[in-house]
Amino acid sequence: MTAVLGTSSAAARRTGGPRPPHQLAGTSALLRLALRRDRVMMPVWVMVVAGLVLAMPGSLENVYATAAERADAMATMNANSSMRAMYGPVFGDSVGALTAWRIGCYAGVLAAVMSLVIVVRHTREEEETGRQEMLSASVVGRRAPLTAALLAALVANAGAGLLITLGLAGRGAAGALALGLGVAGTGMVFAAVAAVAAQLTESARLAKGLTAAVLGAAYVLRAAGDAGDADGSSAAAWLSPLGWQQNLRAFAGERWWVLALVGAAIVAQGVAAYELAGRRDVGMSFLPTRPGPARGRLATAGALALRLQRGAVLGWTAGFLLAGLVFGQMASGAADIVGDNENTRDIIARMGGQTGLTDAFLATLAGLFGMVAGLYVVASVLRLHGEETSQRAEPVLAGAVGRLRWAAGHLVIAFGGTVLLMAACGLGMAIGHGDGGAAGAVLGACLARLPAIWLLGGLAVLLVGAYPKAAVASWAVVGTCLAIGWIGPALDLPQAVMNLSPFSHLPKLPGAEMTWPPLVILTLLATALTAAGLAGLRRRDVMS
Incomplete structure (x- = not known):
């Protein structure tokens, strides 16, 4: 709606009232x-x-x-x-x-x-x-x-x-x-x-x-x-x-x-x-703003969350698919790009594993995409905090909707959306790479990053639920992980520093041997953090 000003100022001048600042x-x-x-x-x-x-x-x-x-x-x-x-x-x-x-x-x-x-x-x-x-x-x-x-x-x-x-x-x-x-x-x-x-x-x-x-x-x-x-x-x-x-x-x-x-x-x-x-x-x-229908069509808290976040999910997914296509094409010429530079080969090996250069390059890309997906999951989880601070959550919770149901709707979009993002990325990389035999391995490599992404999301849930004033610190955590993963291998940082990022504990797929314990442990940690955050949300006052 457009509203043009000027009426109040003119009235003030005519009546001799106070002038606007x-x-x-x-x-x-x-x-x-x-x-x-x-x-x-x-x-x-x-x-x-x-x-x-x-x-x-x-x-x-x-x-x-x-x-x-x-x-x-x-x-x-x-x-x-x-x-x-x-x-x-x-x-x-x-x-x-x-x-x-x-x-x-x-x-x-x-x-x-x-x-x-x-x-x-x-x-x-x-x-x-x-x-x-x-x-x-x-x-x-x-x-x-x-x-x-x-x-x-x-x-x-x-x-x-x-x-x-x-x-x-x-x-x-x-x-x-x-x-x-x-x-x-x-x-x-x-x-x-x-x-x-x-x-x-x-x-x-x-x-x-x-x-x-x-x-x-x-x-x-x-x-x-x-x-x-x-x-x-x-x-x-x-x-x-x-x-x-x-x-x-x-x-x-x-x-x-x-x-x-x-x-x-x-x-x-x-x-x-x-x-x-x-x-x-x-x-x-x-x-x-386009007016909504005369009669509401959102029957559940989950449907409301999907309506609020569907644009972001679709935009992120399209971006990951297109980026996967571009970087997948680059992987085919990884050997030509690196050439005979042993330092570059060592850096890619540290980021992507000790397998062939192409597999290491694909593993590096999968890891970087996983860290970027961490930005999505944090932003999506913090949408809960945004709905609360803007007082839009209060009318929803005033009805027959419990806090856990309301939060679960947003968390399904947050955590489930990362699956969609990484699947789109893996599909794009597989198509761009052009090696049909490696498509499954590339897709699996992208999906293997999910436990680390979920851990970042779980930490964001904990902060939103138990320490809402510190929720913005979620960005600092995901930013630290990005910095470690992006420049850590190039600077050859100590392993103790690299281990601060959950992505450093994942198997370097494709090419490396699949190890399940890190994935299980990270998933359990993400689940525990999410549960603790929901428990905190249930106990505290809204807007406290």
Whole structure:
């Protein structure tokens, strides 16, 4: 529903009543509030984004110890369209240039996710929960919440960019600055996208979904353009903010003028968001919500949970299927990509097992997909917490629906959805790999990651049920597992550190011998954590 403002202000002027506050009044107070609320989440995000970038040079030096090896790697990667689609083209053979190639795009994606979470959290989510209406009753300007949210995102992105710049300055000040500005600029572009989405939609979930869809489209455009062009000149890549970041060419003859595109995109979208914010009432939106049927068709708590989460399940499943197809094709040429580089072979062996290179590569991919699926299960479980804090759970529980039935509906979607995701991934990898005889082994390798994924979900259930104020810590756990699995083998971390991740205890399938005890133990632990979380939910007060 769209609501245009202006009537109340005009009436106030005619009657001689109090004038409305300045459009930006209260911005500094709202910014301080936002930073205080995010005093844990924001530093964690900043450290993850910057840490992944700063950990990459050391791992690359372990893999490519000499300039000749780096030059050979550059030629090999640029000649492989699948690798270009995954990481983009390589513009230089220095360690800094390889760092920008290997992690720059993904750091930009993480900064974009961080930004959309921050902006939506302090705009549309505040309106959805009713807190913004109470704040607006005081001296708070109409555009102050949006300004504070964008400034909070700017603080986070500037922090990540500054850490990246300082951490890589020893490898070239100009390149370090370019990479830091590229990552921060990408984050701010999608902060502005989220600002517009928050004005268009009526719920935080839809605002996040719309921004994530734009981010996904940007990645697809960049990947499609780079797959067909090795020099970054593809029109599709230039349509994507992620393509702008890599065409900034950090450590490879920086193109500073590309930053003008980033700035123009931020300003244009920011102006649109401010214009929209001034034309609607608090809590309203410009995209109308489709009304439901006159008579309800959801007879159970499980049906309600499916209705609420079906979009996320379908989106994640489609993404895993497509990613499986792309990476499965890469597995067929794993030997060509790695070449004679023994360090790379050792890293893949540590990640994927001591079998043949192709099997080890497939095992590595299955493990990485499993860790990404951990993000899904945590997000799906935390939907319980979101329903509770937004007070939508209370009307459901006020009827003939017990807490366990209500929670079980969401948990079936969370844990069952991971089965669907990993099956889609295994199917895509098998089709992309093209080896019909290995299809069963690849699918089994993906499904074997489920116990570790369920363990992360069980921990999230425990926090939501017994310690709801600490539920957000679930993201820190899954982020730690991702970091260990992603960069641990490259840095050759001690086994004691690697064992902190449940994925390190799984058999390295396909190729390795199947061992059932780790799978059984992890499944039992996941079950115990889930049961403890449900017991806590049953005992405590709702919204306590």
